[in-house]
Amino acid sequence: MTLLDETLAYATLFAVGPAVTAEIHARLRRPAPLEQTYVLSGTVERVRLGLVNAHATILDECGQLIAEADGKFMAVPNVVQNI
Numbered sequence: 562m563t564l565l566d567e568t569l570a571y572a573t574l575f576a577v578g579p580a581v582t583a584e585i586h587a588r589l590r591r592p593a594p595l596e597q598t599y600v601l602s603g604t605v606e607r608v609r610l611g612l613v614n615a616h617a618t619i620l621d622e623c624g625q626l627i628a629e630a631d632g633k634f635m636a637v638p639n640v641v642q643n644i
Contacts, residue, residue: 562587565630568617572603573634580634587630598622611636
């Protein structure tokens with residue numbers, strides 16, 4: 562779940578800037594054994610009124626889907642200026 566959350570968060574960060582997780586729905590499709598290489602991918606599907614919808618996947622080396630998640634993020638404007 563943590564890898565999916567991070568992947569969603571980075572996709573959101575690169576698309577709109579800083580944001581906080583509002584909601585995540587994850588689906589675990591297959592076991593993910595340790596000591597294997599996985600490919601994580603995240604995309605932003607929609608941005609509206611500061612709400613960002615994103616989708617993330619984890620694939621194994623053969624391209625089989627291991628897990629996927631949909632998340633909603635709230636953009637946080639002016640974070641850097643307030644620190």
